[in-house]
Amino acid sequence: RQDVLVLTPWLAPIVWEGTFSRDILNAQYLQKNLVTGVVTFAVQKYWFFIEGFMRSANKYFLAGHQVNFYLFTDNPEKISHLQMAPENHLFVIPVQNDSRWQDIFTSRMDIISSYIHSQFQHEVDYLYSMDIDVQLLAHIGVEIIDALVATISSWQVTPQHGNRAYEARPGSQAATPEGQGDFHYTASFYGGSVAEVYKLTRACSEGLMEDRENGLEAWWHHESHLNRYLLQHRPTRLLSPEYYWDTEL
Amino acid sequence: RRQDVLTVTPWLAPIVWEGTFDPEILDSAYRPLNLTIGVTAFAVGKYTRFVRRFLESAERHFLRGYRVNYYIFTDSPRSLPRAPLRPGRRLLAVPVPRYSSWQEISMRRMEAINRHVAQVSHREVQYLFCLDIDMVFHNPWGPETLGDMVAAIHPGYFDVPREQFPYERRSSSAAYIPEGEGDFYYGGAVFGGRVEKVYEFTKTCHMTILADKANGIMAAWQEESHLNRHFLSHKPSKLLSPEYIWDDRKPKPPEIRLVRFSTLDKNYKEVRN
Numbered sequence: 334r335q336d337v338l339v340l341t342p343w344l345a346p347i348v349w350e351g352t353f354s355r356d357i358l359n360a361q362y363l364q365k366n367l368v369t370g371v372v373t374f375a376v377q378k379y380w381f382f383i384e385g386f387m388r389s390a391n392k393y394f395l396a397g398h399q400v401n402f403y404l405f406t407d408n409p410e411k412i413s414h415l416q417m418a419p420e421n422h423l424f425v426i427p428v429q430n431d432s433r434w435q436d437i438f439t440s441r442m443d444i445i446s447s448y449i450h451s452q453f454q455h456e457v458d459y460l461y462s463m464d465i466d467v468q469l470l471a472h473i474g475v476e477i478i479d480a481l482v483a484t485i486s487s488w489q490v491t492p493q494h495g496n497r498a499y500e501a502r503p504g505s506q507a508a509t510p511e512g513q514g515d516f517h518y519t520a521s522f523y524g525g526s527v528a529e530v531y532k533l534t535r536a537c538s539e540g541l542m543e544d545r546e547n548g549l550e551a552w553w554h555h556e557s558h559l560n561r562y563l564l565q566h567r568p569t570r571l572l573s574p575e576y577y578w579d580t581e582l
Numbered sequence: 583r584r585q586d587v588l589t590v591t592p593w594l595a596p597i598v599w600e601g602t603f604d605p606e607i608l609d610s611a612y613r614p615l616n617l618t619i620g621v622t623a624f625a626v627g628k629y630t631r632f633v634r635r636f637l638e639s640a641e642r643h644f645l646r647g648y649r650v651n652y653y654i655f656t657d658s659p660r661s662l663p664r665a666p667l668r669p670g671r672r673l674l675a676v677p678v679p680r681y682s683s684w685q686e687i688s689m690r691r692m693e694a695i696n697r698h699v700a701q702v703s704h705r706e707v708q709y710l711f712c713l714d715i716d717m718v719f720h721n722p723w724g725p726e727t728l729g730d731m732v733a734a735i736h737p738g739y740f741d742v743p744r745e746q747f748p749y750e751r752r753s754s755s756a757a758y759i760p761e762g763e764g765d766f767y768y769g770g771a772v773f774g775g776r777v778e779k780v781y782e783f784t785k786t787c788h789m790t791i792l793a794d795k796a797n798g799i800m801a802a803w804q805e806e807s808h809l810n811r812h813f814l815s816h817k818p819s820k821l822l823s824p825e826y827i828w829d830d831r832k833p834k835p836p837e838i839r840l841v842r843f844s845t846l847d848k849n850y851k852e853v854r855n
Contacts, residue, residue, distance in 0.1 A: 340589045342604035343611060344596040344726060344820070354592035361593060361817065476594060567611060570594070 341516075341571060347485070348476050349573040358475045362398065369478070370401045370457035370527075372445055373465045376430060376437060380408040382465045387415050387423065393469040395477075401457055405444060438520075438555035439545065442538035449531045461524030462534075467577070479570035481529040483563055486519040487574040518563055520556040522577040525569070536562050587837050591765065591821060597735070599823040600840045603726045609647075612725035618649040619728075620707035620777070622695050623715040625656045626680050626687050632716045632846060634663045641668055643719035643842070651706055654715075655694055676702075688804045689791050696784035704777050711774035712784075713843075721825075721842040729820030731779045733813050736769035737824040737832055750807040755799050756790035757807040759814060768813055770806030772827045772843070775819070786812055 334351045341347060371394065375383050387402065394400060400421045406412070407430040417423055428444065445462060453460055459478055524530055537558040544550055584601045591597060621640070625633045633654060644650065649670040654662055659675035667673060678694055681687045695712055703710060709728050739747055747767040749759035774780060787808045794801060794808075801807035828844035 335585050338583065340596055340602050342602075343607045344598065344603050346590050346594040346596060348594065352590055352592075353594050357593045357817070567607075 337573070341567075343567050345567065345569050345571055347571040347573055348576070350575060353476050355472075355474050355476065359397070362475045362478065367458045367478070368399045368401060368456065369395055370403055370453055370460040372403045372448075372460060372462045373405070374428075374441055375404060375406040375408070375465045376428065377407065379465055380406060380411045383412055384415070385468050386465045389469040390463075391415070391418055391421055393472050395474060396472060398475065403448070403453070439538065439541040442534045442541060442555060446531055446534035446538055449527055449534070454527045454531070457527060459524060460527050460530045461522065462530070464521040467521070473576065477524070477570070477572060477576070479525060481525040481533070481566065481568045482523060482570045482572060483518040483559075483568040484522040484572040484577045485574050486517045487577070515564055516571065518560055518568075519577050520559045522572070523559065533559070533562055533566070587823070591817070593817050595817065595819050595821055597821040597823055598726050598826070600825060605722070605724055605726065608725045612728065613647065617709060618651060618707045619645050620651045620653055620703050620710040622653045622655060622698070622710065622712045624678070624687070624691055624694075625654055625662075625715045626678060627657065629715055630656060630658055630661045633661075634665075635718055635846065636715050637663060637665070637667075637673070639719035641671070643721060644723045645725065646722070648725070651703070653698065653703060655691075655698075685800065685804055689800075692784045692788040692791060692805055692808075696781060696788055699777060699781045699784070704781065707777055709774065710777045710780045711772070712780070714771035716846050717771065717843055718846055719843050721840050723826065723842050727774075727820070727822060727826065729775055729818075731775040731783065731816070731818045732773065732820045732822060733768040733809075733818040734772035734822040734827040735824050736767045737827060737829045739767035740824050741835070741837070748802055749810055750801040750803075752799065754797060755801050755807070756793040757801040757811040759811055764810070764814060765817070766821065768806075768810055768818075769827045770803070770809050771845075772822065773809060783812060783816070
């Protein structure tokens with residue numbers, strides 16, 4: 334690929350179709366017997382997305398490798414029987430319904446970090462957080478496995494008078510670093526080793542709670558905290574906007 | 583940004599070329615980690631004459647601002663220059679026997695490095711580079727080179743088709759690579775990585791070298807052949823472009839914008855035996 338940037342200024346690869354051989358990567362990972370976890374939330378009306386997400390993820394996410402899906406929901410009874418691939422497991426974890434929008438995102442980071450601490454670190458090597466309102470349309474494989482992985486947002490952020498305005502950018506443009514050589518990452522798909530994801534979710538959760546105490550909240554804040562963290566702890570691998578394309582564009 | 587060369591391998595390892603990285607960003611990421619980086623280099627027999635220039639140039643260009651331990655493996659520790667080094671940098675002599683032939687000396691390097699890591703350097707450094715001594719630094723060699731397992735692309739073969747790589751082609755050798763296989767041809771003069779990884783790597787290479795010895799065979803390019811065999815099955819996590827392992831006798835093609843580390847022109851016959 335010569336049309337896009339494939340390496341960040343700190344030498345982290347940017348994963349685009351055509352930059353890697355999944356066969357070579359699979360061969361490397363099969364040697365290691367890794368287990369990967371996926372964390373996703375389906376609260377309030379989002380229970381509706383569960384079936385579509387699980388069906389496509391079960392088929393396309395790290396196919397052929399061991400995946401534990403951790404589904405946090407306040408509607409466990411609404412989950413119909415889902416047929417999982419033999420290597421995959423689904424764990425449904427009931428959560429309380431937070432009535433405030435802001436709390437939903439804050440508590441997510443908090444929930445992820447505490448569950449990593451109490452459970453996930455013993456069950457998986459790598460962990461990814463994905464929004465449930467997506468369907469995978471093509472294989473997402475071991476090219477995503479690395480210590481700290483973030484996905485370049487297909488949206489451009491323009492701060493205006495304290496209110497964030499989002500502008501859409503076509504994929505390859507979105508992958509242009511802004512200013513300092515940094516990118517805008519989406520909070521809808523990120524992950525890495527359990528240790529790194531723990532540090533990230535802890536930091537974001539603490540930052541969000543501090544904001545709340547100071548009366549500063551907005552629904553996009555979890556993404557700002559994520560981006561601030563990733564500015565100071567640069568990802569070791571970036572996924573191009575191909576990996577999370579917001580269909581609103 | 584470089585569009586004239588490959589900057590990422592098919593297994594998503596970066597290939598480090600001038601223009602692909604920002605030294606300031608990397609420095610800001612690595613400096614706070616308080617690392618000590620080790621360098622091994624063998625100066626046996628007549629090769630002790632190269633130590634001074636190697637060290638002087640390393641002091642100017644190699645990981646400036648970082649703590650560095652130079653481990654010089656030599657049969658004559660007393661011949662090592664005593665010139666003072668920059669703060670945070672040390673020179674340590676590691677005594678080794680002088681074997682009868684230069685090939686033997688060359689092949690024993692893996693074993694010596696492995697043993698030294700186990701006994702000494704694993705406690706002192708987090709990263710280790712194994713370099714040839716008969717070479718000189720001309721330009722900065724910084725933290726862009728740090729990685730889990732790092733190999734360098736041989737200057738003679740970076741733009742040459744795979745069939746022409748001088749891999750060991752005899753199937754009786756443990757370094758054998760069949761036709762049609764291979765990613766790159768890596769140079770034996772530069773390799774490194776996390777100290778634990780270098781330990782594993784040197785152990786495996788030493789084992790395959792011993793296996794060949796038991797079968798009465800010596801690989802085409804000694805331990806470089808074994809290194810290439812190993813990196814085919816255990817792919818490096820980062821590759822250094824030939825900027826980091828240049829041969830001054832070669833004319834510089836446009837892809838090579840900067841030569842950071844290169845061979846000293848020398849009289850091979852005179853120095854080897």
